[in-house]
Amino acid sequence: MVPESYYTVLSAILxxxxxxxxxxxxxxLVIFMSxxxxxxxxxxxxxxxxHRAGTADAQVLVFFVMTVAAAEVAVGLxxxxxxxRLQRRLSVDELSIMRW
Amino acid sequence: xELVAFFVIAVVAVxxxxxxxxRRNPIHGALFxxxxxxxxxxxxLLLGAxxxxxxxxxxxxxxxxxxxxxxxxxxxxxxxxxxxDPLRSQRLLALPLxxxxxxxxxxxxxSSVFMGAPHPGVRPGxxxxxxxxxxxxxxxxxxxxxxxxxxxxxxxxxxAALVGVLALAKRRAx
Numbered sequence: 001m002v003p004e005s006y007y008t009v010l011s012a013i014l015x016x017x018x019x020x021x022x023x024x025x026x027x028x029l030v031i032f033m034s035x036x037x038x039x040x041x042x043x044x045x046x047x048x049x050x051h052r053a054g055t056a057d058a059q060v061l062v063f064f065v066m067t068v069a070a071a072e073v074a075v076g077l078x079x080x081x082x083x084x085r086l087q088r089r090l091s092v093d094e095l096s097i098m099r100w
Numbered sequence: 101x102e103l104v105a106f107f108v109i110a111v112v113a114v115x116x117x118x119x120x121x122x123r124r125n126p127i128h129g130a131l132f133x134x135x136x137x138x139x140x141x142x143x144x145l146l147l148g149a150x151x152x153x154x155x156x157x158x159x160x161x162x163x164x165x166x167x168x169x170x171x172x173x174x175x176x177x178x179x180x181x182x183x184x185d186p187l188r189s190q191r192l193l194a195l196p197l198x199x200x201x202x203x204x205x206x207x208x209x210x211s212s213v214f215m216g217a218p219h220p221g222v223r224p225g226x227x228x229x230x231x232x233x234x235x236x237x238x239x240x241x242x243x244x245x246x247x248x249x250x251x252x253x254x255x256x257x258x259x260a261a262l263v264g265v266l267a268l269a270k271r272r273a274x
Binding site: 001002005006007008009010012013014015016017018019020021023024025027029030032033034036037040043044047048050051056057059060062063064066067068069070071072073074075077078079080081082084090093 | 106113118126130133136137140144147149151156160167168171172174187191193195198201202205206209235238239242243247250254257258260261264265268269
């Protein structure tokens, strides 16, 4: 039996790695993947807390988070593709315009 | 035994997450992320959340990562992140800031989770929470019972995402 606190510590570590990834990388795709990493870490903590509380509600919540993440990835990747079509380069430092 | 499995999976998860952040090639990063998502799926299994483990593999490792790899293949400039970094001094700040964030999360966890009282849902009298609470059956009952409205709204959200992506991806005439 693994204590739930171990899961929360692991989730904190994964979340921090995701944050550092967002801060350090320049490719929007990698930044996007780091965001997915953070979402996963939060999901893991949620399931661990649900396990601790002995209810299945947390699992339903995580399922909704997964669905929203799927929609978010589809829209986000479409935006990145549209930006690439306009600018022909992929670096978040150069993406300062908010219009086209 | 379970503890050993947890530590092995945890080490693999952290190493693959670091690989995602540190490797320069985004395709390698995507494959590392697949490994990480698989590790999280195994952790869900260890926590008794079978439904989520399956959904994790199907939705994340299956659908979302295929989308990522597809986008990387379409967009890849081959030489990623070359040239001098114009914001190098700011990026060097990221590591101490990340360490600070980890420290803060650890502090909060230490004060509220490890030392805190048991969850109000768990009465002190019934020491062991019901073990079958996380099974697929109870998740299905909750999903199509108490959470029926959010479940249906989710389908509207997916439809909205579908239409939005089509509108974004459509080439403008002329």
